[in-house]
Amino acid sequence: GKRLDLDDTRWISVGAGLRAAYTSVEDGAPSGDARSNDFDVQNMRLYFSGQLHENIKFTFNTDEIFSDGPVDVLDAIAQFEFSKGFNLxxxxxxxxxDRIEMNGPFYGLTWNQYTQPLYPSDQGGAAGTYGRDDGITLWGAAGKFQYAIGAFDGVQGFGNHDDELLFAGRFAYNFLNMEDNPAYYTSSTYYGGLGNVLTLGLSFQSQSGATGSFAESGDFSGYTVDLLSETALDSGAVVTVEAEYKDFDADFTLATLPAGGGGCFCLFDGDSYFVTAAYLFAQETGVGKLQPYVRVVENSPTDAADSDLTEVGLNYVISGHNARLNFNYSSGDANITGYPGADVDSFSFGVQWQI
Amino acid sequence: GKRLDLDDTRWISVGAGLRAAYTSVEDGAPSGDARSNDFDVQNMRLYFSGQLHENIKFTFNTDEIFSDGPVDVLDAIAQFEFSKGFNLxxxxxxxxxDRIEMNGPFYGLTWNQYTQPLYPSDQGGAAGTYGRDDGITLWGAAGKFQYAIGAFDGVQGFGNHDDELLFAGRFAYNFLNMEDNPAYYTSSTYYGGLGNVLTLGLSFQSQSGATGSFAESGDFSGYTVDLLSETALDSGAVVTVEAEYKDFDADFTLATLPAGGGGCFCLFDGDSYFVTAAYLFAQETGVGKLQPYVRVVENSPTDAADSDLTEVGLNYVISGHNARLNFNYSSGDANITGYPGADVDSFSFGVQWQI
Amino acid sequence: GKRLDLDDTRWISVGAGLRAAYTSVEDGAPSGDARSNDFDVQNMRLYFSGQLHENIKFTFNTDEIFSDGPVDVLDAIAQFEFSKGFNLxxxxxxxxxDRIEMNGPFYGLTWNQYTQPLYPSDQGGAAGTYGRDDGITLWGAAGKFQYAIGAFDGVQGFGNHDDELLFAGRFAYNFLNMEDNPAYYTSSTYYGGLGNVLTLGLSFQSQSGATGSFAESGDFSGYTVDLLSETALDSGAVVTVEAEYKDFDADFTLATLPAGGGGCFCLFDGDSYFVTAAYLFAQETGVGKLQPYVRVVENSPTDAADSDLTEVGLNYVISGHNARLNFNYSSGDANITGYPGADVDSFSFGVQWQI
Structure with a gap:
């Protein structure tokens, strides 16, 4: 982003981020027996932020939420920033x-991170969109410990008769070097720029009345443990290993609907994990560095069959998270719903820009 | 906003405004017997403006219109600005x-100004949104007299068979110091910055075919008288009194629907007033000044019962309209429809930033 | 736009464009026997672009797509720009x-260019909007020859069972001076600024399964020849002549629907042409120059009657495509569908700003 100073204290910053990809899925065409052929602008973000007063900032980001929709408000935050340890x-x-949500798509290690079930604020819009929701968060760091805890609207309507709030928290401990990101955000690789990193994170979310229909109300709670290890080798190469394990407890799911019909806000019940390992070559190839990776995901709902997905991919890193290309190949039946889909292979070519 | 010069004549300015609040309404949860709990980004505005030529400017502002919707065009104005007295x-x-519409939410004296019936361009979208509509306005000032008159699309469809235009005007006289705002916009407090202000405003709007359904067409006309008095005391404290009285004449209303069904664009018929009194303390408390206020609203439709609302609130003014916090408590049954709602109490905490 | 440098290589640019008009159509009111009266913000564009790396740029433009809708993504382009001759x-x-699509509304010669049937990406949204679609384009120039060829999603769903791509190309040869526009974009007048211009363009688009319904699938292919001649006279006046001829071959049209019902993505089948002649006076009148024009359009579907439209208009050119006013009068029954509409007269006053 470009920072524009208004005076000694006040400034505005303007930036942008773009992710576009071509994706082809086996048997993915409407006919069911041809590969799909899809170009898509997956994200087109405008980043506005600013400082109004020594302790007062704002962030306003937009994105094209849900494929080819209008420009939507992604983040709109009034920020009281008091100290390293305490901010509101x-x-x-x-x-x-969990980490892949705190990365967003732009700071992930792989192109297609979201093949596991996600927390309610990333479940189609009724409880927030793209991992965001309206609410309040306290965050900060004390030494190598980082925290963020918040209260949010979560699901409104459906089974939430008494307008209960969603509570969410994330705690992380940096065993080696400290990760360096805005606020409580994360990245899943620093391309070796921070040296050796080993961080363990624990997140949870819970809300009463968060699942089910107006007629039959249920609850939701879940937690995730995530781990990031990045090792800068003497050769200049970088080894990155990322893993998450999540366990969700939802009273109503897509496989266990409330009786009596009516719209259900249904979540995943069960557990899920993924592991990714990546290797960033030390030497440049052309104008960038190659970073091949493998990734394995397994989703295990309590009320349906397991599913898994194996990915192999290659990042071509021109300028960190600001300019990179990706090729990704996957095979399996796991997807963001947590329930098994078609067991197919797919590949994508992606382009990511940020400024 | 930050002004960016292209050359001696041309410039672009970029700014932003954010209002976020937590609101809790007695019995407001879906169950009807618990308080509601709602966080909301009420406004997230981007402000773009610029000058292309000595007499040619533009304004383009966006907002998230109607809670959690996409980014919408709020203002999009091609401006011919010839002189203090004449602009198109x-x-x-x-x-x-009326004044509270010309303030918008960011320049009001209180957080929740819109508890009275409003003109058609702030009635859900069929005749404009957030007080805006597509049209043309002539505006200017002569001495202490200010005028703005315009023609707009107003309601399209419904009972407006012959595509009649909406006519709107506002005239104000500044008895004491001149108010200082862009164009024909207003503010309901200057925090004493303009000294003593006493301004009387008269506005009207009218459109043939503006109410009713396609089958049964009716008209609309209305006028509002508004008064602002701000007195800068010797102590440095500031007393602000604001009042409006409006009288609307609509052939079809929510209580008097057209026969034969079909969609109705229905407006309020009757009168309404509010009075607000505020006191800005001279001394700072922390980084801002306290401004307590009381406000009383009464809506009196001709075809339904009266309703009223009493508010007590507190602004914490850090940097005028650019950084302030608000706590507001209200009790009563008056609301923006003009018809009685539930007789409940509610409170809100709000944060407003602008740059 | 204003260019903001981040360092020697990287920059962001911010700009805006606005077109607003009043239009009145004979018998155009809902009653059918009064003139319509419509103000409209036809376009409100924000222009963001930037360079991240020597060969890497991006463009992100928004518009209010389809009258009074939200702010939409217009363009979102990751640009690899290698040389004058080869870019991706x-x-x-x-x-x-064709040229009028490559102009967009801001760089056309006349205010209401789109009274002919257009390619699929400008047909209401199912195959792209406002002439844009998700895909990939190679473009460049070799001497006086310009090319752009691309592959796009085109229609998705409907009769496109196998997710076939849309292929599109444009080739132009500049016989006299070279036109000067970004990438493969065009303008239909340079107000004499480029001297004498004579350019012949040929464009085509085709997609299998691009017309019809899911039950009955058909194809689409079409081509357009366009010509622009601009002559700068010794007097300082400028004569501009523009013409297009297009021939579309669609298996299903609004007049030849697929059997069995179901939603149809229907295109025009037949041919169409327009010719425009304009004269820009050498001398200034006030702060701008007058540019009267006449334009004739004829649409000839194979499966319905012909239609035509005659326009006379006047541009008042204050600052090229950045500040101009327009008055346009038209009479006839031709319109963007390619099928005859009501045979009426209409007039519009328009204002166009860009920075």
Whole structure:
């Protein structure tokens, strides 16, 4: 982003981020017996932020939420930033969650991170969109410990008769070097720029009345443990290993609907994990560095069959998270719902820009 | 906003405004017997404006119109600005109206100004949104007299068979110091910055075919008298009194629907007033000044029962309209429809930033 | 736009464009026997672009797509720009097409260019919007020859069972001076600024399964020849002549629907042409120059009657495509569908700003 100073204290910053990809899925065409052929602008973000007063900032980001929709408000945050240890954000923001949610798509290690079930604020819009929701978050760091805890609207309507709030928290401990990101956000690789990193994170979310229909109300709670290890080798190469394990407890799911019909806000019940290992070559190839990776995901709902997905991919890193290309190949039946889909292979080519 | 010069004549300015609040309404949860709990980004505005030529400017503002919707065009104005006395705006802009509409939410004295029935351009979208509509406005000032008159699309469809235009005007006289706002916009407090202010405003709007259904067409006309008095005391404290009285004449209302069904664009018929009194303390408390206020609203439709609302609130003014916090408590049954709602109490905490 | 440098290589640019008009159509009111009266913000564009790396740029433009809708993504392009002769764009962008599509509304010669049937990416949204679609384009120039060829999603669903791509291309030869526009974009007048111009363009688009319904699938292919001649006279006046001829072959049209019902993505089948002649006076009148024009359009579907439209208009050119006013009068029954509409007269006053 470009920072524009108004005076000694006040500034505005303007930036943008773009992710576009071509994706082809086996048997993915409407006919069911041809590969799909899809170009898509997956994200087109405008980043506005600013400082109004020594302790007062704001962030306003937009994205094209849900493929080819209009420009939507992604983040809209009134920020009271008091110290490294204590800050208060109000507005629409990321609900504290697991690492791949705190990365967003732009700071992930792989192109297609979201093949596991996600927390409610990333479940189609009724409880927030793209991991964001309206609420309040306290966050900060004390030494190598980081925290973010918040209260949010969560699901409104459906089974939430008494307008109960969603509570969300994330706690992380940096065993080696400290990760360096804005606020409570994360990245799943620093391309070796921070040296050796080993961080363990724990997140949880819970809300009463968060699942089910107006007629039959149920609850939701879940937690995730995530781990990031990045090792800068003497050769200049970088080894990155990332893993998450999540366990969700939802009273109503897509496989266990409330009786009596009516719209259900249904979540995943069960557990899920993924592991990714990546290797960033030390030497440049052309204008960038190659970073091949493998990733394995397994989703295990309590009320349906397991599913899994294996990915192999290659990042071509021109300028960190600001300019990279990706090729990804996957095979399996796991997807974001947590329930088995078609067991197919797919590949994508992606382009990511940020400024 | 930050002004960016292209050359001696041309410039672009970029700014932003954010209002976020937590609101809790007695019995407001879906169950009807618990308080509601709602965080909301009420406004997230981007402000773009610029000058292309000595007499040619533009304004383009966006907001998230109607809670959690996409980013929408709020204002889009091609501006011919000839002199203090004569200017012509074309595009989407505020229809000349009463003071609280010309304030918008960011320049009001209280957080929740809109508890009275409003003119058609602030009635859900069929005749404009957020007080704006597509049309043309002539505006200017002569001495202490200010005027704005315009023609707009107003309601399209419904009972407006012959595509009649909406006519709107606002006239104000500044008895003491001149108010200082862009164009024909207003503020309901200057925090004493302009000294003593006493301004009387008169606005009207009318459109043939503006109410009713396609089968049964009716008209609309209305006027509002508004008064602002701000007195800067010797102590440095500031006393602000604001009042409006409006009288609307609508052939079809929510209580008097057209026969034969079909969609109705229905407005309020009757009168309504509010009075607000505020006191800004001279001394700072922490980084801001306290401004307690009381406000009383009464809506009296001709075809339904009266309703009223009493509010007590506190602004914490850090940097005028650019950084302030608000706590508001209200009790009563009056609301924006003009018809009685549930007789409940509610409170809100709000944060407002602008740059 | 204003260019903001981040360092020697990287920059962001911010700009805006606004077109607003009043239009009145004979018998155009809902009653059918009064003139319509419509103000409209036809376009409100924000222009963001930037360079991240020597060969890497991006463009992100928004518009209010389809009257009074939200702010939408217009263009979102990841740009690899290698040389004058070879460039690769990925994302959402103009599908290579005829000149009036490559102009967009801001760089046309006349206010209401789109009274002919258009390619699929400008047909209501199912195959792209406002001439844009998600895909990939190769473009460049070799001497006086310009090319742009691309592959796009085109229609998805409907009769496109196998997710076939849309292929599009545009080739132009500049016989006299070279036209000067970004990438493969065009303008239909340079107000004499480029001297004498004579350019012949040929565009085509085709997609299998691009017309019809899911039950009955058909194809689409079409081509357009366009010509622009601009002559700068010794007097300082400028004569501009523009013409297009297009021939579309669609298996299903609005007049030849697929059997069995179901939603149809129907296109025009037949041919169409327009010719425009304009004269820009050398001398200034006030702060601008007058440019009267006449335009004739004829649409000839194979499966319905012909229609035509005659326009006379006047541009008042204050600052080229950045500040101009327009008055346009038209009479006839031709319109963007290609099928005859009501035979009426209409007039519009328009204002166009860009920075």
């Amino acid at each position: 954000w109000v507005g629409r923001m990321l609900t504290p969650a | 705006w074309v595009g989407r802009m505020l229809t000349p109206a | 764009w990925v994302g959402r962008m103009l599908t290579p097409a």
